[in-house]
Amino acid sequence: MVKETEIKLRASRATLTALREHPLLKKRNKSGWQHCELFNQYFDTPSRELAQAKVALRLRRDGEQFIQTLKGRGQSIAGLSERNEWDWPLDKNKLDLKKLTDECWPAELAELDKKTLKPIFTTDFVRDKAEIAWGRGKAKVVIEAALDLGKVIAGKQHEEICELELELREGDPAALLELAIELAAKLALMPCDISKAERGYRLFDPSCYSVSLPEPALDAAMPLDDAFAALAWQLLGNSQRLAEQYRFNGHWKLLEQWLAQLIDLRALLGSLGQAAPRASSRELREALDALLEDWRPHVQAGQDDDSVRQATPEQFAAELDEPRWGLFSLQASRWLLTRAWTEKRNERGARIGAASIGRWLQRFLAEEAAALQLDRYQRQPEDLAEQLPRLERMLVWLRLARSVLDIPEADRLYGELNKLAELANRPLGEDELLAARTAQALTVFMTKGWKALK
Numbered sequence: 001m002v003k004e005t006e007i008k009l010r011a012s013r014a015t016l017t018a019l020r021e022h023p024l025l026k027k028r029n030k031s032g033w034q035h036c037e038l039f040n041q042y043f044d045t046p047s048r049e050l051a052q053a054k055v056a057l058r059l060r061r062d063g064e065q066f067i068q069t070l071k072g073r074g075q076s077i078a079g080l081s082e083r084n085e086w087d088w089p090l091d092k093n094k095l096d097l098k099k100l101t102d103e104c105w106p107a108e109l110a111e112l113d114k115k116t117l118k119p120i121f122t123t124d125f126v127r128d129k130a131e132i133a134w135g136r137g138k139a140k141v142v143i144e145a146a147l148d149l150g151k152v153i154a155g156k157q158h159e160e161i162c163e164l165e166l167e168l169r170e171g172d173p174a175a176l177l178e179l180a181i182e183l184a185a186k187l188a189l190m191p192c193d194i195s196k197a198e199r200g201y202r203l204f205d206p207s208c209y210s211v212s213l214p215e216p217a218l219d220a221a222m223p224l225d226d227a228f229a230a231l232a233w234q235l236l237g238n239s240q241r242l243a244e245q246y247r248f249n250g251h252w253k254l255l256e257q258w259l260a261q262l263i264d265l266r267a268l269l270g271s272l273g274q275a276a277p278r279a280s281s282r283e284l285r286e287a288l289d290a291l292l293e294d295w296r297p298h299v300q301a302g303q304d305d306d307s308v309r310q311a312t313p314e315q316f317a318a319e320l321d322e323p324r325w326g327l328f329s330l331q332a333s334r335w336l337l338t339r340a341w342t343e344k345r346n347e348r349g350a351r352i353g354a355a356s357i358g359r360w361l362q363r364f365l366a367e368e369a370a371a372l373q374l375d376r377y378q379r380q381p382e383d384l385a386e387q388l389p390r391l392e393r394m395l396v397w398l399r400l401a402r403s404v405l406d407i408p409e410a411d412r413l414y415g416e417l418n419k420l421a422e423l424a425n426r427p428l429g430e431d432e433l434l435a436a437r438t439a440q441a442l443t444v445f446m447t448k449g450w451k452a453l454k
Contacts, residue, residue: 004071004085006167007176009189010244012321013162016147020128024182025145031131038062038150039124042197043095043117050117051208053106056197057117059095066090070104071197081193082173121200125150125161134175141171143179152196154203161196164189177334181327190326191333192244193237202248211245211254213237220358220404224275227357228268229336231400235265236332247320250313252302259299262291264399265332267392271364274349276341284335287328300425358404361397365405366453368394374445381437384424391421413449420444 011019019025020033039061044050050057054073059066072084086104090096097114125148134141146165151158164183166176183189194202194209202209216230242258245251266288269281278285298315302308319325335341342353352360368390377384398414407413420440426433444450 003082004167005082005173005176006165007081007180008192008195009164009166009180009184009326010192010320011162011164011187011189013149015187015189016149016162016164018187019145019147019164019183022183022187024179025130025132028132028134029130030133033128033130035126035128036062037124037126040122040196041119042121042123042200044120045112045116046118048120048201048204049109049112051197051201053109055106055109056195057095057100058197059090059093061093066093068096068099070100072104073106081195121152121154121203123150123152123161123196123200131169132179134171134179136172136175136178139171141175142169143167143171143176144169145179152199152203154200157203159199159203161199163192174334174337177330177337181330181334184323184327184330186323188321188323188326189330190243190320191240191329193240194244206249209241209245209248211238211241211257213241215400218357218401218404220356220406222357222404223354224272224357224360225339225342225353227401228272228276228341229339231396232265232268232332232336234400235261235268236329236336239265240329243316243320243325246313246316252309252312255302255312255316256299259292259295262288263296263392264396266292267389267396270389271393271397272341273352274345275352277345277349280341280343280345281335284328284332287324287331291324291328357401358406361401362405362407362453365394365397369450369453374441374450378438378441378445381434381441382428384420384437384441385428388421388424391417391424395421407452408448410449413444413447416440416444416447 041059043057043059056069056071058069058071060069066089068088068090070086072086084104086099088096088099095117097117100114102110127146127148129144129146132143132145134143144165144167146167148161148163148165150161152161166180168176180189180191198209213234216227216234218227218230239258239261242254242261246254246258266285269276269285269288298308298312302312342350345353372387372390372394377387395414395418398410398417402410402414420437423433423437423440428434
């Protein structure tokens with residue numbers, strides 16, 4: 001068994017061509033490009049029990065070699081994935097079920113009759129691969145770069161494979177992101193944690209690709225730094241999965257959800273005060289602000305205009321054809337992986353970062369509630385939109401971490417505050433909007449949760 005650590009980057013054919021001649025890869029290439037054709041047959045039961053257990057079983061033909069591979073349940077966050085992998089060389093192009101022993105086979109599939117495993121889809125592609133030496137001080141790092149071009153085929157359905165895969169052979173996983181960022185500075189490379197196997201299953205059932213990562217388990221004693229990292233990873237990973245699925249099927253709701261993840265991530269970045277000095281997050285905040293400046297009004301316009309919604313898949317494809325989205329995603333992943341916000345902060349910032357999330361969050365919400373001055377906006381509802389950033393900062397924590405709060409009716413407080421934010425986000429000029437803002441501000445003001453924060 002080996003542990004596979006890699007990052008997949010969706011590309012275009014033009015980008016793959018450019019990567020073969022990229023100066024950085026030319027300079028660091030220690031093996032030269034090696035060309036091969038890979039034919040891969042994936043297996044599962046008719047009810048796809050392997051997919052449900054998050055494992056993949058593959059039989060690969062590489063030239064005259066046959067290799068059986070089982071990929072175990074792993075974790076994939078924001079494009080960077082880790083999972084266990086077992087490989088067995090075979091003499092012929094046929095599964096050897098005897099290799100699938102308890103040592104590698106998932107316990108939840110112990111009762112499965114392996115004889116029910118059948119071919120379900122193929123992923124056939126050509127690969128150009130090379131070993132890239134990536135220095136990190138005195139530490140040795142070796143990365144295999146693979147340029148893959150081909151197709152996933154499931155019955156009569158098919159989808160193109162066109163991606164750069166960077167796999168860590170030796171060294172620190174952060175090196176994968178460092179190399180990817182260098183390449184994505186001028187080339188459109190989109191982090192994409194959907195594997196070739198997941199694409200095959202998605203062709204069978206487009207809805208089987210989950211656009212939401214599991215929610216992190218938070219408890220009141222968890223340090224703020226750990227809670228922030230867990231929530232930011234989830235939001236970033238969700239945004240990447242939503243971008244991939246909207247690119248795939250163009251369903252408008254996915255774009256709305258993608259934007260919501262970015263709004264939450266921006267609010268989260270702006271909420272930590274001295275625990276995350278502004279200098280440490282400046283580059284990410286500026287990139288997020290640029291994305292939100294372009295896409296927030298576009299999504300708002302599309303909510304009531306079908307022509308906008310119909311034209312948006314092409315516009316989003318144009319966004320993905322530029323480096324901006326991929327570069328932001330990779331830089332955010334590296335920032336989170338290295339915990340860059342903890343560097344060069346003062347002692348007070350370090351103490352805040354180490355504080356328990358339960359205590360910090362209640363204090364943070366109380367300070368924001370006092371600064372919001374809800375009684376003022378009951379009198380001046382026309383000015384409520386100016387408080388939208390503050391409302392979004394409060395909402396992201398209430399949405400994702402209110403379970404750690406020790407206040408009454410936290411769920412109701414979140415729901416009513418969310419309604420107020422929706423009203424603040426609507427443009428002036430709508431009939432009865434000001435009256436609705438006044439009434440909702442009063443409703444929030446009277447909730448038990450709000451009173452507990454005062």
